[in-house]
Amino acid sequence: MHRACLAIAAIVLGALALPFFATPRLIRAQAASTGTPTLFQWEDYTDPPFLAEYRKTYGEAPKTAIFGDEDEAFAKMRAGFKPDVMGPCYYEYPRWQEAGLLQPIDITKLRNWSKISPTLRNLPGISAGPGKAWFVPLYWGNTSVTYRTDLAPEYVGHESWNILFDPKYKGRIAVLEGVDDTVPFVAHMIGVDPYNMSPADWQKVQAKLRALVKQLRFVASDDTSLAQGLASGELVAAMSWRVTYTTLKAEGKRVAYMNPPGGVFTYVCGLVMHKDARNYDKALALIDSSISDQGADYMIKKSGDSPANGFQLAKEPDAVFQSLGIPRDMDAFLKSGIFQRRLKNKDQIVNAWTEIRAGL
Amino acid sequence: MSVAGRIEQRLLRSEAARNYLLISPTMTVLVFALAAPLALMIMYSFWRESGLVLDTNPTLAQYAVATTRAIYRVLFLRSLAIASLVTLTTVVLGYPMAYFLAFRVKRGKFIWLLLLSIPFWTSYLLRVFAWKIILGYEGLINSGLLRLGLVSQPLDFLLYNATSVVIALTHSYAAFTILPIYVSLEKIDPALLEAAADLGDSAFQRFLRIVLPLSLPGVIAAAVLTFVPVLGDYVTPTLVGGSDGLMIANMIQVQFGRANNWPLGAALAVSSMALVAVLIILFVQAAQLAAAKIR
Amino acid sequence: MRAASLPSTGGKGLVLYAMLYLAFLYIPVLLLPLFSFNNSVFIAFPLSGFTVKWYGAMAADEEMRAALWNSLQVAAVASLSSTILGLLAAKVLVRRVPGRALFAGLTSLPLFIPDIVLAIALLMLASKLEIPLSLATVVIGHIVICIPFAVAVLISRFHGVDEDLEEASRDLGENAWMTFWRVTFPLVLPGIVASLLLTFIVSFDDFLIAFFLCGTDTTLPVYIWGELRFPYKLPNVLALGSIILVASGSLIAIAEWLRRFGGGRSCPPVRVGYR
Numbered sequence: 001m002h003r004a005c006l007a008i009a010a011i012v013l014g015a016l017a018l019p020f021f022a023t024p025r026l027i028r029a030q031a032a033s034t035g036t037p038t039l040f041q042w043e044d045y046t047d048p049p050f051l052a053e054y055r056k057t058y059g060e061a062p063k064t065a066i067f068g069d070e071d072e073a074f075a076k077m078r079a080g081f082k083p084d085v086m087g088p089c090y091y092e093y094p095r096w097q098e099a100g101l102l103q104p105i106d107i108t109k110l111r112n113w114s115k116i117s118p119t120l121r122n123l124p125g126i127s128a129g130p131g132k133a134w135f136v137p138l139y140w141g142n143t144s145v146t147y148r149t150d151l152a153p154e155y156v157g158h159e160s161w162n163i164l165f166d167p168k169y170k171g172r173i174a175v176l177e178g179v180d181d182t183v184p185f186v187a188h189m190i191g192v193d194p195y196n197m198s199p200a201d202w203q204k205v206q207a208k209l210r211a212l213v214k215q216l217r218f219v220a221s222d223d224t225s226l227a228q229g230l231a232s233g234e235l236v237a238a239m240s241w242r243v244t245y246t247t248l249k250a251e252g253k254r255v256a257y258m259n260p261p262g263g264v265f266t267y268v269c270g271l272v273m274h275k276d277a278r279n280y281d282k283a284l285a286l287i288d289s290s291i292s293d294q295g296a297d298y299m300i301k302k303s304g305d306s307p308a309n310g311f312q313l314a315k316e317p318d319a320v321f322q323s324l325g326i327p328r329d330m331d332a333f334l335k336s337g338i339f340q341r342r343l344k345n346k347d348q349i350v351n352a353w354t355e356i357r358a359g360l
Numbered sequence: 361m362s363v364a365g366r367i368e369q370r371l372l373r374s375e376a377a378r379n380y381l382l383i384s385p386t387m388t389v390l391v392f393a394l395a396a397p398l399a400l401m402i403m404y405s406f407w408r409e410s411g412l413v414l415d416t417n418p419t420l421a422q423y424a425v426a427t428t429r430a431i432y433r434v435l436f437l438r439s440l441a442i443a444s445l446v447t448l449t450t451v452v453l454g455y456p457m458a459y460f461l462a463f464r465v466k467r468g469k470f471i472w473l474l475l476l477s478i479p480f481w482t483s484y485l486l487r488v489f490a491w492k493i494i495l496g497y498e499g500l501i502n503s504g505l506l507r508l509g510l511v512s513q514p515l516d517f518l519l520y521n522a523t524s525v526v527i528a529l530t531h532s533y534a535a536f537t538i539l540p541i542y543v544s545l546e547k548i549d550p551a552l553l554e555a556a557a558d559l560g561d562s563a564f565q566r567f568l569r570i571v572l573p574l575s576l577p578g579v580i581a582a583a584v585l586t587f588v589p590v591l592g593d594y595v596t597p598t599l600v601g602g603s604d605g606l607m608i609a610n611m612i613q614v615q616f617g618r619a620n621n622w623p624l625g626a627a628l629a630v631s632s633m634a635l636v637a638v639l640i641i642l643f644v645q646a647a648q649l650a651a652a653k654i655r
Numbered sequence: 656m657r658a659a660s661l662p663s664t665g666g667k668g669l670v671l672y673a674m675l676y677l678a679f680l681y682i683p684v685l686l687l688p689l690f691s692f693n694n695s696v697f698i699a700f701p702l703s704g705f706t707v708k709w710y711g712a713m714a715a716d717e718e719m720r721a722a723l724w725n726s727l728q729v730a731a732v733a734s735l736s737s738t739i740l741g742l743l744a745a746k747v748l749v750r751r752v753p754g755r756a757l758f759a760g761l762t763s764l765p766l767f768i769p770d771i772v773l774a775i776a777l778l779m780l781a782s783k784l785e786i787p788l789s790l791a792t793v794v795i796g797h798i799v800i801c802i803p804f805a806v807a808v809l810i811s812r813f814h815g816v817d818e819d820l821e822e823a824s825r826d827l828g829e830n831a832w833m834t835f836w837r838v839t840f841p842l843v844l845p846g847i848v849a850s851l852l853l854t855f856i857v858s859f860d861d862f863l864i865a866f867f868l869c870g871t872d873t874t875l876p877v878y879i880w881g882e883l884r885f886p887y888k889l890p891n892v893l894a895l896g897s898i899i900l901v902a903s904g905s906l907i908a909i910a911e912w913l914r915r916f917g918g919g920r921s922c923p924p925v926r927v928g929y930r
Contacts, residue, residue: 006847006848012906064871079775081788231697231699
C-alpha cells in the first residue's frame, strides 16, 4: 500500500511531538513551588535587561508570561492564573485591587524606589500606608494627537485636538479603541472632567463620541495600524501614544505630536504584586529589578516609552530627549499633564462606546 | 479458552459494546473538557454581576437584555450575513479546486494538499495583515492602479468595512472548505462515471447526477466547518472591519474582558449558540432533502 | 485505467481555475517575504530598499523563536491526538449505534461554543483541579477544539466504507486490529491525511485558548498579538512568517523527492474502494 505520504506526515509530526513529551512539563511546573516568581507583563517588559538585577541577586532566571491586553490579563487571573508580579497601568490596577488580587508592596525594601520621579511616587491612591504602596510606577507615556504636518499644515503652530473633528479630514482620522484613552480625551475637549462625570456630562460626552465616529476611518486596536495609517497618508491625524510619533519620526515621516494648551494625557504603567505571591522577597527583588537603571536605559533605547526611573534618564544627552519629544525636566512635565486614571462606571462606558462604534 | 478470553469473545461479538468501547476515549475527553464550559455558561447566564460582585440569584435579566437591546440583534444579524456570504463564496470557489484535486491530479495529490495548506501555516494574524497590505491605502491594489494611471487618488473603500472582512475571511477559511470537499470527492468510484458516460450522459449530467450528490456530505461538512467558526471570529473584524465590521463575537469577548459582565457574556453565548445550532440543523436537513431530490 | 481517458472532467478551464485559485491563496502570503526585506518599519508601497536587518533582529529574538517552537510542538501533538480520537469516533458514528445522535452532537459541540467561553471555563477547571498551566494544558484545549474538524473530515470518508468488508476480514480469521490496519485504514487514508493537515492548522492558528491556558511558555499567535503594540516590531514578525513559508516549501520539495524516489507511485492512492 502506498503509505508514503502518511509516513511523511507522521514522521514530521512525530519529530515535532517528541520533544513535547521529552520535556517533563509537570516537573518544570512544580519548580515554581520553590518560589521562582512569575512576571506577567506586556511583551517587551519581560526582556533580559529588566530581569538582570534579579538574576544577579538570586542566580536564577525568573519566569515570564506575557499579555497583549489588560482586560484579557484580568480575565485570565480571575479564572485562576496566579503570577507573582504583574504589570497593569495606573487606570487599570484599582480594578485588580478590588478583585482582591493584590497585596501591598514594601517600598522601603526597594533599592531603586527613590530613583523614581517624585510626581510618580506620589500618584494619588497608590499608597497603602506608611512605607507601602499598591503600585510601583515603571514607565509612562502620553496620549495626544499625532498628525502629518505635510497633509495638515494649517495646524502647525496652531495645535488643537479639534483636528479630529475637522470636516476637511473626514474619513482620515483614527482613534484608539480603549475607553481609557478615548473617552477622557473627548470629555476633556468639551470641558468635562472624565473622572467625575455627572449623568448630564456623560450624555454630552456620548454625543461628542457619536460625532467623532462619523469622522473615523477605523478604530485602532493596536498601535501598529495607527502608525501604518499615518505613514501611508491614509490617516491625517490619529489619537495615539507618543511612541507612535517617535517611531514615525525615526523613519523620517513628516509628523508632529500635539502639545496643545490644555495639556496632554499621561498614562503610567507599573508593577503590582499578587496576593498569593509564593516568595515575597523574591517578588520584591523582581520589582526592583524592573525599575533598575538597566531597565530604564533599555526602555530609552528601545521602546519609546519613558522610564519612571528619572535618575537614569537625567544622565542622557539632549539629543535623546529630543528624539523622545520630552523636556529635560521630566517632573515638571508630568505635573503639567493629566494622569489617566480609573474611570468610574467603566463597564457602562464600555458598553455605550461599543454601541456608538456600531452606529447605534 | 480462559474465562477472560471467553468474556472478551462475547464482548467483542456484541457489536454495540464494541462500538461503545471504540468511541469511549473520545467521549471521555469531550465530556470531561466540555462539562465545565457548558455548566459555567449556563449557570452564569442566570446570574448577575455588578462591579466585581456576583449575584447568584437566578434571573432571566441577562436573556432579556440579550434579546431586547438593539445592538445585539443588529450585530447578530450582521454576523449571520457575513458568515453566510463567506461560507457561500468559500464553498463556491473551493469546490472546483477540490474537484480538480480529486479528479485531475493523478500523481502527487499529497503535494497538492501540502501546497494548499502551506499559506495557512503562516500565522493567522500575519495573513490578516497581508490583506491590509493588499487593500490598504498605499497597498498593492492602490499602488498598482495609481501607477497605471487608472485612478488619481487611492481608493479608500477597499479596506475597513464589511467587504474587506468577507475577503479576508474567505481567504483564511479556504482550507476548511477544500479539505472536507476533497475527501468526499476522492471517494467517488470512477467506474460510476465511466458507466454513466457509456450510457450516454454528458459531462454536465454526470456531474449533476453522480458527483454532486455523492459529494454533498463533504459540502455540508465544509459549510458547517466554515460557517460556525467564521461566526465566532472576532480578530479579523477587529483588524480590517473598521467600525462597520464589528461582529457578535466581539461583543461576547468584550463582556468577558473589558466590560466585565460574565453573566451577560454567557447569556449572549448561549443565545447565539442555540440560534446557530437551529440554523445549522435546518440547513443540513434542507441540503439532504435537496440531495434526495436531485437523485 | 480508463479514468484518464474520460472525456473532459473540466478541461483546460479547470486547470486555469486551479492556477488562479492558488494565486489567490498565495499572493497575500508572498507579500510577507517581500516586505521582510524592505528597509522600512512600515509596510506600504513603494518599497524602500533592500535589507536583511529584520532577519537579524528576528534571529536575536529568542522569545519569538521559542514561541514558534512551542506552537509547532503543540500543533503536532494536538493534530495527532485529535485525529486518532476523531478516527475512533468517526468509525462508530457512521454505524447505526443507539445514541448516535448524542455522540454526534457531542463531537460537534466544541465548534459551537465561543472560544472565550471555552478558554475561561477550561482555565477555571484547571485551577480547581490545581493543574499547573503549561503547554500541556494548551494541548488539551486544542485537542478539544480540533476534534470536531477531525470527525467531520473522517466521517465523510468513512461513509460507505463497507462494513461487509470488515466482517469478511474478521470471518476470515483476522483479529480486530489487523482488520483495521489492513482493510479499513488504507480506505480512509486520504481522510486521515486531510484531518492531520486541518487540525494542525486549527491548533497552530489558535490564539485565545492558547493565551488562557498557557503558563510561562507562549505560543506564536499569543506572541504576535502582543507584538502588535509595538509598530517597529512588525517586520520581525514578517521575517518569521517568511521563514515558516520557506520551511514548509522545503517540506514540499522533500515530499516530491520521496514520491519520485518511491517509483512515482501516486500518493495517496488514486482510487481505492469498491463503493
